[in-house]
Amino acid sequence: MTTAASSATTATAAPAPKPLSLGVIFLTLYIDLIGFSIIFPLFPAMLEYYLGREGHGGLLGWMLANIEALARLTGGGGSYIPVLFGGVIGSLYSLLQFLFAPYWGGLSDRLGRRRVLLVTVAGIAFSYLLWVFSGSFWLFILARLFGGAMSGNLSVATAAVADVTSRENRAKGMGLVGVAFGLGFITGPAIGGLMSGYNLLVHHPRLAVCGIHPFSIPALIAFACCLLNLAWIYARFAETLTPEARETAVPRERHPLKALFSIADLRVRRSNLLYFVFALAFSAVEFSLAFLAADRFAYTPRQMTAIFVFVGFMSIFTQGVLVRKTVPLFGERRVLVAGVTFFMLALFLMGFAKNQAVFYAGLACLSLGSGFTNSAISALISLYSSVDEQGRVLGVFRSLGSLARAIGPVVGGLIYWRLHPEGLYGLGGLIMLVPIIMSLRLPQPEK
DSSP states (O other), X not given: OHHHHXXXXXXXXXXXXXXXXXXXXXXXXXXXXXXXXXTGXXXXXXXXXXXXXXXXXXXXXXXXXXXXXXXXXXXXXXXXXXXXXXXXXXXXXXXXXXXXXHHHHHHHHHHOHHHHHHXXXXXXXXXXXXXXXXXXXXXXXXXXXXXXXXXXXXXXXXXXXXXXXXXXXXXXXXXXXHHHHHHXXXXXXXXXXXXXXXXXXXXXXXXXXXXXXXXXXXXXXXXXXXXHHHHHHHHHOOOOSOHHHHHTOOOOOSSHHHHHHTOOOHHHHHHHHHHHHHHHHHHHHHHHHHHHHXXXXXXOHHHHHHHHHHHHHHHHHIIIIIHHHHHHHHOHHHHHHHHHHHHHHHHHHHHTOOSHHHHHHHHHHHHHHHHXXXXXXXXXXXXXXXXXXXXXXXXXXXXXXXXXXXXXXXXXXXXXXXXXXXXXXXXXXXXXXHHHHHHHTSOOXXX
């Protein structure tokens, strides 16, 4: 009788939910980053379009007047203005990320990853829809600001990786996040550049009344990527945070910098500050790379594309293969030290390269350095933190990265045109001694 009742109970019991796989999170991030990076190759042409449409008046005129003043200050001249324009637009997005990433991360600790991802991806989709119809510059800026404010999905998805990986495999999981970044930043700009040649207004000029512009097709593709991601998350992204962890979540601090210093664990604070210094240098170098290659080796846009593809695939190999092999052997802390050291070497090689072989050796070290550093530091921060505050802590981590990406391009440009590439890259290499010393003082986490 007992056996029969037990059998009946087993037969009627709901099956246990299938754990969320890293593959689901990977595709979530990959689709998101394709849509995010589609806009990158379009900035110079967008500046030309809005200038032709609106002239030097209004919001665009005010921005350009300040950009031109900064260009004269740096000695970069008129050729610097289109690139700095792209840097300023990117900085606006990153600043909103800086302000809101801790909020979304903390909210996901209390409400769960899936619900917050659905809200943020839907918000980003709306920002791309605004971009589709942003025939006026102010509407385009509004779309970028709203998209930046809603872009908490990266920190939330990274927290989900921490939820579904064991402590021993945490760095491998974070390496998969890096692979998604690398693939997304290769695919997105390629699609944006390819689709930039298709202008709806050529065959349908009346659509301009609705705000359609020459870049509406790339915007539509970004919007479609977001809708696809939203459907994918709704159908396949199971909640990764247990109800018990949500009940014990730590209340969030509203101010991002206060959120950093409100973290009790000194190891987490040091790791975040270490990452900020690294990300600041990396974003400054990334921004100036096109200028360095053009000035020193007369690279064409096609050759520059080859550089970024090379760096992208090297980063994918580093985070998808090498990180998975080295962390179990040496631990996250040693891999972090190696990553920052590789990056320092890359800066000296690229900054003082006199031939393309040395330059590409520097690019290889750059990929190794960023791949090892990003995977190891995100894994360390996650391992140092308790289960109930993964979203909040990783939100602060992503927020500081956004702040670095907002500051780095402008600061890097100023130093580049004042001190030339040797000055920027040499100074960056020396500054890397700070995160190297900081990483040597970090303890290896218990597992």
